[in-house]
Amino acid sequence: MALSTVRNLIPHSSSVLRSGFAGAAGRLVCPSSEHDIVTVVKRRYFIGAGAAAGAGTWAGWSQSWAARFIRGRVEELGREIPAAPHRPSPATWNDNAITLAWLGHATVLINFYGLRILTDPVLFRRIGVDLGVGSLGPLRLVQCALPGDDLPEIDVVLVSHAHFDHLDTPSLGVVRGKPVAVMAMSTADLLPRRGYSAVHELAWGQSQTVTTPHGDLSVRAIEVKHWGARIRRDSWRGYSGFVLEREGRKLLIGGDTALTDSFKHHRTLGPFEAAVMPIGAYDPWIWNHCTPEHAVTMADAAGARLFVPVHHQSFELSREPFMEPIERAQEALLQERGRLAIHQIGETAVIA
Numbered sequence: 001m002a003l004s005t006v007r008n009l010i011p012h013s014s015s016v017l018r019s020g021f022a023g024a025a026g027r028l029v030c031p032s033s034e035h036d037i038v039t040v041v042k043r044r045y046f047i048g049a050g051a052a053a054g055a056g057t058w059a060g061w062s063q064s065w066a067a068r069f070i071r072g073r074v075e076e077l078g079r080e081i082p083a084a085p086h087r088p089s090p091a092t093w094n095d096n097a098i099t100l101a102w103l104g105h106a107t108v109l110i111n112f113y114g115l116r117i118l119t120d121p122v123l124f125r126r127i128g129v130d131l132g133v134g135s136l137g138p139l140r141l142v143q144c145a146l147p148g149d150d151l152p153e154i155d156v157v158l159v160s161h162a163h164f165d166h167l168d169t170p171s172l173g174v175v176r177g178k179p180v181a182v183m184a185m186s187t188a189d190l191l192p193r194r195g196y197s198a199v200h201e202l203a204w205g206q207s208q209t210v211t212t213p214h215g216d217l218s219v220r221a222i223e224v225k226h227w228g229a230r231i232r233r234d235s236w237r238g239y240s241g242f243v244l245e246r247e248g249r250k251l252l253i254g255g256d257t258a259l260t261d262s263f264k265h266h267r268t269l270g271p272f273e274a275a276v277m278p279i280g281a282y283d284p285w286i287w288n289h290c291t292p293e294h295a296v297t298m299a300d301a302a303g304a305r306l307f308v309p310v311h312h313q314s315f316e317l318s319r320e321p322f323m324e325p326i327e328r329a330q331e332a333l334l335q336e337r338g339r340l341a342i343h344q345i346g347e348t349a350v351i352a
Helices: 003-009 034-053 056-061 065-076 263-269 292-303 324-332 334-339
Strands: 098-106 109-112 114-119 156-159 182-183 197-202 207-212 216-221 241-245 249-253 272-278 303-309 348-349
Touching: 098 272, 098 303, 109 241, 109 249, 109 303, 114 216, 156 216, 182 207, 182 348, 197 207, 197 216, 216 263, 249 263, 263 292, 272 292, 292 303, 292 324, 303 324, 303 334, 324 334
Parallel strands: 114 156, 156 182, 182 197, 249 272, 272 303
Antiparallel strands: 098 109, 098 348, 109 114, 207 216, 216 241, 241 249
């Protein structure tokens, strides 16, 4: 990606960035640090465009998405990222059990009877356009519970859709081992090819038996209510949840979804030991992201025994307060407190 491309992203970000969180994927070699990346954007907007059209003033007071994006990145300069409340120890997990840990956002590390799975890996400080020296996009609110170097070797990577907060190319490029990637339809072209032993794209209702050194895993893509475009123009890209099955046990991975009746149909694919469900980014994006109460309703409809909430406390992608999603999930499960398997980033739960 040329420097002019990055410069032009910001004035047009309402049409380019909003769909999949950032603009066209590419690389930039000019800046040498995260600070330089944001400085380039600031200089372009406040000096270049600002001299001609008063853009600095616009960015200071406008409530448009583009202006808020710029202000957010500027405000993040120098901000410390607190450590995750918990740090998983996957080396100690029992290979004769189903154990999982929430690493942050939609990233879950799963040991499924000795087979290691990673969902929607997002491991670095920022998400957004990969510039080669860092990503242009939001800074984490809480550190990833395990950096990439501390992850075990992974057997299977699941990618639910192409949005920048789920398909993070720098993170996918550092996953340890020789994993098999199972991805939503029409997203494999975005995957860094190095290090992956095989790549499978699945449409809704399609299944794939994945063979790994630690055994087989059945993966089925399921319908959810979301959208798949990484940038506004690539609306053909798919989006999915997943059903995982191994040795007669099943997990449901909800991906990203708004409230939908599809989960009552997914019940026929169960029973599920647990449902990993998104609970954040619903204000104001309610038509594409479910509320915590909706997430519980869908997990109930699918017949999931345990509830694993994700997609909150990690990035500021919406307007609800930091703790609101998990507090509402706790309230929704007040009469079934034992079903809420995870509360904080880094927590580990033995599912079965």
